[in-house]
Amino acid sequence: MAVSQFPEGDFRAPVPVINPGHSYRSITEKLTGMVLTPHTPLAWFVVMFVGLSLLMGLTMSLTYLLAKGIGIWGNNIPVGWAFDIINFVWWIGIGHAGTLISAILLLFKQDWRTSINRFAEAMTLFAVACAAIFPIFHTGRPWLAAYWLFPYPNTMTLWPNFRSPLIWDVFAVSTYAAVSAIFWFVGLIPDLATFRDRAESPVLKRVYGILALGWRGSARHWFRYETAYLLLAGLSAPLVLSVHTVVSFDFAVAVLPGWHATIFPPYFVAGAIYAGFAMVLTLAIPLRAMYKLHDYITMRHLENMAKVTLITGLVVVYGYLCEAFYGWYSGNEYERFMLKNRIYYGPYAWTYWMLMLCNFIVPQLLWSKRLRRNLAVVFTVVMFVNVGMWLERFVIIVTSLHRDFLPSSWQMYYPTVWDFMTLFGTIGLFLTLMFVFVRVLPMISIFEMRTLLPEATPKHHPEGEAH
Amino acid sequence: MNLSDIRTRLAGLEGRSYWRSLEELSDTPEFHDYVQREFPYQASEFTDPAGRRQFLKLMGASLALAGVSACTRQPPEKLVPYVTQPEEIVPGRPLFFATAMPHGGLASPLLAENHMGRPTKLEGNPEHPASLGATDVLAQASVLTLYDPDRSRAILNRGELKTWATFTAALQVALGPMRTTGGAGFRLLTEPISSPSTIDQIEALLTTFPQAKWHQWDPVYGAVQGGAPAAHPIYRFDRADVIVALDADFLGFGSAAVRYAKDFSSRRRMGTPEDALNRLYAVEPVLTITGSNADHRLAIKSRDVRGVATALAAAVGAPGASGTASADTAKFVAAVADDLKAHRGKSVVVAGDTQPASVHALARAMNDVLGNTGATVTYTAPIVASPLDGAASLAELTRDMAAGSVDVLLIIGSNPVFTAPADLDFKTALDKVKTRVHLGLYDDETAEQCHWHIPEAHYLESWGDVRAFDGTVSLIQPLIAPLYDGRSAIEVLASANGTGGQTTMDLVKGYWTKAFGGQTKTAWTLHDRQGRAFASVDQFWRHALHDGFVSSTSWYEGAPPQALAAPAAQPAPAARTTDTGMEIVFRPDPYILDGRNANNGWLQELPRPLSKVTWDNVAYISARTAERLGVPVSRSGNQNQPVLEIKYQGRSAKLPAWVMPGTADDVVVVLLGGGRLKAGRVGHDAGHNVFGLRGSNAMWFDGGAEVSKTAETYPVYSTQNHFVMEDRHAVRVVELDAFKKNPKAVEELGPERPSYAESLYPEREYKSYKWGMAIDLNACTGCSACIVACVAENNIPVVGKTQVGRSREMHWLRVDTYFEGDPGSPSGTYNQPIPCMQCETAPCEPVCPVAATVHSDEGLNDMVYNRCVGTRYCSNNCPYKVRRFNFMLYQDFYTPELKPQRNPDVTIRSRGVMEKCTYCVQRINHARIDAKTDGRTIRDGEIKTACEQVCPADAIVFGDLNDANSRVVKLKAQERNYGLLEELGTRPRTSYLAKVKNTNPALRES
Secondary structure (H helix, E strand, C coil): CCCCCCCCCCCCCCCCCCCCCCCHHHHHHHHHHCCCCCCCCHHHHHHHHHHHHHHHHHHHHHHHHHHHCHHHCCCCCCCCCCHHHHHHHHHHHHCHHHHHHHHHHHHCCCHHHHHHHHHHHHHHHHHHHHHHHHHHHCCCCHHHHHHHCCCCCCCCCCCCCCCCHHHHHHHHHHHHHHHHHHHHHHHHHHHHHHHHHHCCCHHHHHHHHHHCCCCCCCHHHHHHHHHHHHHHHHHHHHHHHHHHHHHHHHHHCCCCCCCCCCCHHHHHHHHHHHHHHHHHHHHHHHHHHHCCCCCCCCHHHHHHHHHHHHHHHHHHHHHHHHHHHHHHHCCCHHHHHHHHHHHHHCCCHHHHHHHHHHHHHHHHHHHCHHHHCCHHHHHHHHHHHHHHHHHHHHHHHHHHHHCCCCHHHCCCCCCCHHHHHHHHHHHHHHHHHHHHHHHHCCCCCHHHHHHCCHHHCCCCCCCCCCC | CCHHHHHHHHHHCCCCCCCCCHHHHHCCHHHHHHHHCCCCCCHHHHHCHHHHHHHHHHHHHHHHHCCHHHHCCCCCCCCCCCCCCCCCCCCCCCEEEEEEEEECCEEEEEEEEEECCEEEEEEECCCCCCCCCCCCHHHHHHHHHHCCCCCCCCEEECCEEECHHHHHHHHHHHHCCHHHHCCCCEEEEECCCCCHHHHHHHHHHHHHCCCCEEEECCCCCCCCCCCCCCCEEEECHHHCCEEEEECCCCCCCCCCHHHHHHHHHHCCCCCCCCCCCCEEEEEECCCCHHHHCCCEEEECCHHHHHHHHHHHHHHHCCCCCCCCCCHHHHHHHHHHHHHHHHCCCCEEEEECCCCCHHHHHHHHHHHHHCCCECCCEEEECCCCCCCCCHHHHHHHHHHHHHCCCCCEEEEECCCHHHHCCHHHCHHHHHCCCCEEEEEECCCCHHHHHCCEEEEECCHHHCCEEEECCCCCEEEECCCCCCCCCCECHHHHHHHHCCCCCCCHHHHHHHHHHHHHCCCCCCCCCCECCCCCECCCHHHHHHHHHHHCEEHHHCCCCCCCCCCCCCCCCCCCCCCCCCCCCEEEEEEEECCCECCCCCCCHHHHHCCCCCCCEECCCCEEECHHHHHHHCCCCCCCCCEEEEEEEEEECCEEEEEEEEECCCCCCCEEEEEECCCCCCCCCCCCCCCCCCHHHCECCECCEEEEEEEEEEEEEEEEEECCCCCECCCCCCCCEEEHHHHHHCCCHHHHHCCCCCCHHHCCCCCCCCCCCCEEEEEECCCCCCCCHHHHHHHHHCCCCCCCHHHHHCCCCCCCCEEEEEEECCCCCCCEEEEEEECCCCCCCCCHHHHCCCCCEEECCCCCEEECHHHCCCCCHHHHCCCCCCCEECCCCCCCCCCHHHHHHCCCCCCCCCCCCEECCCCCHHHHHHHHHHHHHHCCCCCCCCCCCHHHHHCCCCCEEEEECCCCCCHHHHHHCCCCEECCCHHHCCCCCEEEECEEECCCHHHCCC
């Protein structure tokens, strides 16, 4: 680490990002050794077993869905959207942290992001993959929805309805998925080259070689690589804000009390970052233990993420307050009723209070430095947040829909076993993809970790910072 | 192969006992051969090389000789196109034929829409005085029964298939010896019958067998308690300013309700605030359609109705009536009596069918003394000729059967084994009859107990005649040949009388030929509507068939009332009923009736008026009774209801509880008709059988019931679970005098409407037509006929009880009900039909990602099924929640019998597609084509939407908003007009005319 410009003990002084005592060699060996080894930790098998079992459930439920129709779920009239869209928004929200960490923190030169950005990006991709299931499969005729939602030239000269927020969704989510995938892959290239060079099996050499796209590590490669990566980061940064903004339009554009609110875009983005960081922590804490990555994902990382979680959580709670305030302040009888129904006299009021517990009360534990450094506590808190963010969407979607304008159309919504199978099935898909990734690709960026070593920085570098 | 052999075989099987066909079950060598040859024509030859060669040779030769075969005679096939086009058939255009549906022995006059020889939809006969173009729920749904695949299809003798010839032979064998003995052991059991030709046939039969007896049993229309009323009243509600209904549901029950609703609503429709409204008082134990339209309603026990009637009669000065009202009804009785006395000759007192003859006599005495008789009500001799007191008649029959004195029993149409009063033990007695013959639409519980079962022809398949409540003789003509070889009652009777072998048409026309010649017992003066006599019987017959009725027979149109028995003295109430304890009230299910319609999916799924329960019969109790019994009063969604155990006269039954606002306290209202044991695929297992409770001495109500809540629960699903308006003014209600003082009162009830001029977007112009609808809530009675008319017109599928429980019913149109005031005794009940509002700025349109719901140039909110991918976003964004989604494959694509029923002008929707009300766009397009052909624009009233056409109250009016003279424009110009949720800026094309209550100042609270 470079000499600090701050005096000893100043809180502004940078804290080392990785623990001391590492060399280029030790980092490379540790991080490649995790993948290029015939030994797989037992825990990996356990998680894969759970993940694959749930994934089987997803396959089964989606097959049954295709055979019978949406009716296997609990959706009805008036509650046209339920678990399907809740799950969609939940997963999309989770998919926000990756790009935020990679792009925005990169642009802000937050070097601690290096230890976590790779698997956060992977998490983003997999979360978006889980989310993408729903816009297709929640429709009555998915075999048509799969392509009718895209503007393709056709003999009927029919275009999608560009006024519909669902079409904006299609563009926002597909753009986000594409850019995130490219960003992630570009970031992987130097490490894939490392794998190619270190792999012993000719097959692996070949596979990683193809994926490394001929990377030789020349200065020209590095120059172009850095430029491209920065450009992609610049491209992704606005997407972090735009995707959930557009998703929130699905609701904000509608006339329904509880949906029709201008606060939704920032409130959804904050919620997404909150959910994303909670999910990164949910993954980081067990992975760190499983692969003994304490030197790379240090307490500083976890604390920083906990702090971001706490702050975005407070932003989200501010959103709840605003929603409630404007519901009352509007003076609109439907808005006011929606609020009362949501908070105290509706049959789903308990979900609102569960949400408050999960998203507001429990995360306040993170104010305490002692608790923030206790990983069992942090893990418990972020699990609450994961549940809370799901409940938030339940409250927004189901509670608003089940009692709208005409009391005669008020009905209850009850999920079926297939709703739960699909929800847990996507969790299975997510776990499976995540753990396959961990097994075959470097979950921590090797070359970027190397740049964090003191020797990576020339002594005469004025800033003393890695990039 | 007969049924008993099959049973033996099935009993001998181990393991697999299901079978694909009767052929397989019979296990014959032919069947094995058939199975082996799955593709029977030569296909199995392919497995054998030699055979294959042979086969190919033959095939080659056949091909070569194919040309030669042109010279051979082809087997006749009936599916040929018209060579000479019949003049009146235009492919794609329906034909309409007048006919009538028997409904409790009386006629529901109809025009049947016939597409290429198959009836698809029934409308009211606009020229018939009992319909004036409208119909009711049961008539609308009856077309589905015609095509019901579960109807009985063959003549059965103890379960074996037989022919008509075998049956008639057997009948002659059974009846032959009686011809000489006078037929002492011969009994005929029918439903109430008013058909002149059938009555003539029965009379002929009774002449042949003078000792034979004719019995009548109909648990709904033919059952009376405390004696049958002496006279048949015909009301003129259009002339009445004050109406008092004593436990009478004249707007909702029976075939007369259609005309009565029309007359009644004609006095509720306010063109200007100055128009006079009638005032309706209802006294009843359970909320009925009539009660829900009443300005004042008194919920009391059935047994107390007589007390109120007596006090009222005394107060208006009816001779012989003396009595005072009890403390809690005194104020009501006094106010009503004053109102009646203030409207002499312009008021009417109506007694209900469920009340004893004494109440009818009191009502008649009041009408007589008030000068109403002859003005607002006419009393005539009963129109049905069968014995009026069904319970007594059936009791007599059962006694004779049990005594073994009945040898031959001919049951026509009725299902007494299921519906007979429990104390009679009809089934055991029936076993003693030597020859039992049943004619019915279904192979039902009674058919099972009879030696012979003859499938009955549906009325749309048969000839006949039937009289309407006003006496009009209506002709029934077949719209289709019998689908399942059914026979009509008259055919069976003729055959019993030894005059079989004639066609049904000949039998019916034969009667009228005799009548034309003046040779019938009843003297008919037959003339056309202009009073001209007919030249020949054929001219008369053609004329009557064309009109659907014999015009000179309606008392509305001046036919003289039949000779009337002298007013009966007021008999004391039946002594055998109990006047203490909790009261049990029996009511037929509004649609399933006694269970006869149990296999009709449209009716099972149609929300019952006011409770909105589907697929089940329940026990109505009041909120206070519910609290006492520990039954939860509120309900937030479809959930299980506690089951009540009802004990009455040592019998008991279990029925799920339903808290029904407006039910009198300490009354349990038991709806009949559920729990059919042998109904068919739809009706099986729907509801609970409560006939076990009903005794022959108390058909409709009795005291001494014990009701307790059991630990059991049972799922009851309704389409509406929230009946409070939450101060939202979905239905705007004003008092008449408040409205007169301030014509803006209706507008002021709703929130401020946004100014349309404030929009950023340019105003959209509708240059050609601009369709709109106005629904008069003051006229609407809430009968729900519009829903089932919409179902029939628009091929709306039945989804089944489970799916209704998930709130996925598909009705495009619903009728919402709201109660006002205390749930124990609501001060108001409001019905509101909700079709699609066809918003001009529809929230559903912009949110559809694939543009599957778009606005037409005429302002319709069109749904493009082919384009819909089913995101359901449109439904979420619809403030009225009128969109319906095919969550699964609800439409039956596979049952061939149901296919001919469907309207060929309306797309059959498949799974995953959103659908909704289209304002019957197919009817608009038909009218457009006609208008274009004629080179004119569409005339006002030329298009009637299905809901508008069926509406007995004329509450729904559809038309062109660009036509300043159209009815709909005039209605929308009224002060009562308002848009539902128009404060959202949706600019609904469907608007409502507010309800105006005409309450009596003397009865208002404080």
